Amino acid sequence: MYEATFTVSDSSAYTQPTAGTDCRIELWCNDHSDLLYVAGSAIDPLLSRIRADIGIEDQLRGDGEAIVITSSCLKRHETTYIERYLESHNCLLLPPLWYEDGAKHCRVLALDSRSLTDLYRDLVADGFEIDVRTKREVGAPSHSSPLLTLDDVVPTLTGRQRAALSLAVERGYYDLPRGTTTRELADELGVSRRTAEDHLRRAERKLITSMVSYLY
Structure with missing residues (x-):
């Protein structure tokens, strides 16, 4: 198996509000709604954008951070979500998706290297800008080569x-x-x-x- 992390430039309701800010959104999709962790020095404009575009069902606020349950799922409002590309190439999305610096960041697992190549190709062909950050082969876990890496911790x-x-x-x-x-x-x-x-x-x-x- 292979694991890759890459960024995707898009114009989603979660991507654009992070551009030019120190804000970050982590997303866990539940089909009917999204669970978000939002952090940054000025998250109020970002939350206002989410409330207007997606809707907010409930939230817990802290100092510069919030946990948000949206009223609906982002996928219901957009046609460019990455899951449909993953399904076509037998790839799996490892949650959470995260949005930072005006880009969507993804961590994907594929059964073979070719599947990742085909995934990149189709995304680029449809006009997405892809920046591959890391790619590694995932082998059987052992004491000398654990499946849990520093990236996970x-x-x-x-x-x-x-x-x-x-x-x-x-x-x-x-x-x-x-x-x-x-x-x-x-x-x-x-x-x-x-x-x-x-x-x-x-x-x-x-x-x-x-x-x-x-x-x-």
Whole structure:
């Protein structure tokens, strides 16, 4: 079997609102509705767009994040959803789909490499822009080659969270003593100190909560 991750440029109600923002949407489709995890520094306009285009049945709000149950499924409103291409080529979508930086991000499992090639070909032929990020062969799980990889354990950060965390590590923010301050990091990132600290805290929280269960 083969696993691939790639981005698809489309104009869906979940894709467009993330363009030019640090917002991210993770989607689990339930046929009659969608379960969404939405995160970002300014998610209110994004939620307003979802409410207008798809409908929101219920939501739980937190600080810069929300869990949303939509009134209907995205597939009922669009004809370009990727599932119909997957079915044609015996490929499986590994949830969740996620939307970030104005693109749809997919993780797909195929029985053979040719199926993935044919999938890419048909998507491109229908006008989609495809950017393949990773591709790997999946073998039988073993202690030396587990099926669970770092990609499955490490959470996905937003682009701005990755940038802030990478710069912090590069500049020695986590060294003892610290090699830089959040003010200096903010200046390099071109954001306010509060925004830089917010990106770091969110990235740190995602990493810590994801990894802590594997420490026992």
